[in-house]
Amino acid sequence: MYISVGILLSGCNIGKSPNELIESPDPQDVQQIALNNTLNQLLPSSIEFITPKQGVRKQSIYLEDINNDGKQEACILYKSLKGSKQVHLLVLQEKGEKWSEITNIETDYHTLDYFGLQDLDGDGVKEVVIGLGISEFETEKQLFIYQWDRTGLKNVIDRSYDAIDIADYDGDEKKDVLLIVGKRRESFKAELLDYEKGTLKPRSAVSLDAFAFHKKIVSGKLRDGKKALFIDSTIGIHFMLTEIVAYHDGELVAVGNEAYKDYLLYSKDINQDGITEVGGMYIPKGWEDSAFEDIPFIETYSTYAIDGVSKKMEERLTDRVRRFYIEIPPAWYGKVTVKKIKNGIQLLSYSNQQLVFEVKWANKKSINSSKTVLKETKTTTFYTDRKEKKSFPFEQFHLLENEF
Secondary structure, eight states: OOOOBSOSSSSOEETOOHHHHSOOOOTTOHHHHHHHHHHHHHSOSSEEEOOOSBSSOOOSEEEEOSSSSSSOEEEEEEEESSTTOOEEEEEEEEETTEEEEEEEEEOSOSEEEEEEEEOSSSSSOOEEEEEEESOTTOOOEEEEEEEEETTEEEEEEEEEESEEEEEOSSSSSSOEEEEEEEETTTEEEEEEEEEETTEEEEEEEEEEOTTEEEEEEEEEEOTTSOEEEEEEEEETTTEEEEEEEEEETTEEEEOSSOEEESSOOOOBOTTSSSOOBEEEEEOOTTOTTSOGGGOOOEEEEEEEOTTSOEEEEEEEEEETTTTEEEEEOGGGTTOEEEEEETTEEEEEETTTOOEEEEEEEEEGGGOOTTSEEEEEOSSEEEEESSOOBTTBOGGGEEEOOTTO
């Protein structure tokens, strides 16, 4: 059981009290009431609850039985609004109908990159894993792993890293620690480690691009079901890339070639089938000599297998200014080009320049009823003057959701 409290996705609620962050409990839930009262007593009002950038659960308060004794522990992540604003980890333990403070760790760091309660060695007791940074502008971070002992939490791991994922990569039903480590412009590697008796033991490593600025990592799956880490990065000013690492035949391997692209498309499961797609793009025919900022790139999303073979799952033309995309049917992959018109976009068959799809946009108040409306927002109507084509139906038009 855990209480999902605080900011669930990103950011922080500045100056809010635990009363405001914890949802009003059922009157019968004595545990939540007691925890709420304890936090009000222990924490000053001038704090902000913080959530990790990475981790399975992005929340501020974690409630679990860490040491497997049948009693709950609560981990609370916050920083003070006064002074140097370091990250704090407050740990409480349930004792009867009350909560007692076990420890309140004030770190020397100002940003929270990762937090997780993970049983890393399979002994039934969870380790507290926390990744911290000096500032938002520093990429190197520090990993701390705390182990439960008779007196509470004991720090057993303290080492630098660039990015982290904790998951079962080798299929033995035990969590593995995967770290990206190194120094930019010199070398980077992905390293798979086992946690044993308070130490991290290296098992396998694979080299990564030394010039990558790691923007986002996604723990996902390949097309053949293999667990993999998708690393989306920028390279200098003009290029982006995605690197994939997975565990295969007893070692960590790089999957496929580095996927370079002209701007960053994060890897994600776009069709909710449990497999992660890698974003890419290409220049439509006829736009090769255009200025970069004018090119209407067609975006692609592909899956990979462990042998590095990719399979295109989707093509789309995306307009992030007006927040829509046109999903291109498979029969038209690589066969359309783009024509910009006044307050609209057309997709043309490249072979004969025949129109296959069109969308226009206008203020909602200015559209008459004779138009075929594709979608509407609060202020804008997206419509077309053309007839629907069986091979490219109107349902291929979508409004962008926040996740895109």
